[in-house]
Amino acid sequence: MAVHICKQNYIESRKAIATLIKVCGSYEEAQATLVGALASGELRAIGLEVTAPRNTIIEIARKPHEELQLIPIQFWILATQIDINQWRWESGFFKCNNQSLVTYNASTEYNSVKFHKRDIGDIVNPSSEPVRSGRPMASLWPEWVAELTAAVYAGDIKEHMRSAEVHRVLAERLAARSVEEPSKSTINPTLTAVLKRLRANED
Incomplete structure (x- = not known):
């Protein structure tokens, strides 16, 4: 759909x-x-x-x-x-x-x-606040989080990858399903936290 x-x-x-x-x-x-x-x-x-x-x-x-x-x-x-x-x-x-x-x-x-x-x-202006209009950001998160989880489970995301690399993997997976994603500036903190947690498991 x-x-x-x-x-x-x-x-x-x-x-x-x-x-x-x-x-x-x-x-x-x-x-x-x-x-x-x-x-x-x-x-x-x-x-x-x-x-x-x-x-x-x-x-x-x-x-x-x-x-x-x-x-x-x-x-x-x-x-x-x-x-x-x-x-x-x-x-x-x-x-x-x-x-x-x-x-x-x-x-x-x-x-x-x-x-x-x-x-x-x-x-x-990378430091600018995101525009608070249009589709609520919260409505984009369920699909994005689900794709992140699926990518980790499938082994597409590795602990050694950088945030930019993870973002590209997720962007490609979502685009293939014609699913919109939150802006990069919004999801970067989450990606950083996920990678930090994966690296902690490796240690």
């Missing part, structure tokens, strides 16, 4: 990069910052899937789906510089030509892409 997405929590890609240009000083630096945040899972994005990847041999139709959905982190990780150079921040059209995205049930093209306002705020 697809997770409910609160559209009010997201801003258009043109506004996102305009915000970063003011901070970074140039389009190139702003784009590089956003690309890094997307590939690390720090920045959530939603969009209309254009090319359905669900094991179709013949592409029957190339039209956006009607519902916005979370874009899996693999889309951003697998994007090459050639892909990035063709992204249209003004219109919100993003394409990744890596066909292995089918493995992750991810599209190769998304339209009307938007980025999470809180995540953009954390990138611009």
Whole structure:
């Protein structure tokens, strides 16, 4: 079942990069910052899937789906510089030509892409307080904690891993299920505590 997405929590890609240009000083630096945040899972994005990847041999139709959905982190990780150079921040059209995205049930093209306002705020000002609007943070925790527990049980999270590595594992697992997660600044203390506890067991 697809997770409910609160559209009010997201801003258009043109506004996102305009915000970063003011901070970074140039389009190139702003784009590089956003690309890094997307590939690390720090920045959530939603969009209309254009090319359905669900094991179709013949592409029957190339039209956006009607519902916005979370874009899996693999889309951003697998994007090459050639892909990035063709992204249209003004219109919100993003394409990744890596066909292995089918493995992750991810599209190769998304339209009307938007980025999470809180995540953009954390990138611009990491010390800022999270925005207290939209979907309550408490409603995101059950799924996140359940995924954390499942990842530990499955052995996907090791005691020697850093918080950033654990965050990436969880972001990928949640994205594969189209489940929204709390912002990185919110969950980092919990990840640190979990790793500390795992290391204590090792000692």
